[in-house]
Amino acid sequence: MSRTSTAPTKFTHVACGDCPIRHRAVCARCDDTELKQLDEIKYYRSFQAGQTIVWSGDRMDFVASVVSGIATLTQTMEDGRRQMVGLLLPADFVGRPGRETAAYDVVATTDLVMCCFRKKPFEDIMVTTPHVGQRLLEMTLDELDAAREWMLLLGRKTAREKIASLIVIIARRDLSLKPGDADGRVVVDLPLTREAMSEYLGLTLETVSRQISALRKDGIIQIEGKRHITIPDFDRLIEEAGDDSDGGFLA
Numbered sequence: 001m002s003r004t005s006t007a008p009t010k011f012t013h014v015a016c017g018d019c020p021i022r023h024r025a026v027c028a029r030c031d032d033t034e035l036k037q038l039d040e041i042k043y044y045r046s047f048q049a050g051q052t053i054v055w056s057g058d059r060m061d062f063v064a065s066v067v068s069g070i071a072t073l074t075q076t077m078e079d080g081r082r083q084m085v086g087l088l089l090p091a092d093f094v095g096r097p098g099r100e101t102a103a104y105d106v107v108a109t110t111d112l113v114m115c116c117f118r119k120k121p122f123e124d125i126m127v128t129t130p131h132v133g134q135r136l137l138e139m140t141l142d143e144l145d146a147a148r149e150w151m152l153l154l155g156r157k158t159a160r161e162k163i164a165s166l167i168v169i170i171a172r173r174d175l176s177l178k179p180g181d182a183d184g185r186v187v188v189d190l191p192l193t194r195e196a197m198s199e200y201l202g203l204t205l206e207t208v209s210r211q212i213s214a215l216r217k218d219g220i221i222q223i224e225g226k227r228h229i230t231i232p233d234f235d236r237l238i239e240e241a242g243d244d245s246d247g248g249f250l251a
Contacts, residue, residue: 047111071087072106171234
């Protein structure tokens with residue numbers, strides 16, 4: 001795969017108080033003074049769908065929060081095989097303070113906007129502003145929990161449960177940023193192609209397509225176009241994922 005990509009474009013500056021991820025991002029616990037410190041070192045970058053944000057092993061001189069859009073984390077083995085190992089959704093944090101290089105390829109799956117911070121000033125703020133460090137620790141522990149749940153999904157769940165679980169994960173994050181419809185329906189745009197879903201879930205493309213069709217036939221989801229999904233009954237989808245209403249696994 002080529003290591004060249006189109007340069008990112010600048011994005012209009014947004015005041016922290018007006019940011020759509022304000023209460024979920026790394027700045028969630030910051031007061032007005034702390035937000036002003038972050039505002040002085042932040043800048044926005046936008047990427048087109050399919051564009052590489054950073055390659056594994058490359059120097060990364062910034063950290064960032066995803067404002068809108070979806071990105072994937074991918075690792076390439078020595079023999080050239082590639083495995084998608086994670087998704088970056090709105091409010092997720094990109095980069096590692098204290099680490100000079102990127103651990104994974106980060107690729108925009110959809111058009112993407114990121115709120116970036118220059119790494120050294122951000123590391124300094126982590127020392128002087130405990131709220132930033134505390135929130136980053138919380139997000140890191142949440143990510144660890146999610147990774148453990150994903151191990152369970154890949155190891156124990158059926159193909160149908162895997163597809164349903166992925167839709168639940170994306171829909172839950174979407175609902176945390178905006179409410180569902182008044183009639184209880186949940187509407188979400190699936191950010192991954194079926195090929196990407198098969199790679200992420202460890203399934204064949206044919207299995208992914210068959211299970212999505214089965215969920216639609218059974219009335220669990222409704223699909224318009226390729227990726228626009230309506231969930232008439234979210235609790236029913238959760239049951240199909242093998243989870244309870246709190247996201248726990250049903251034995």
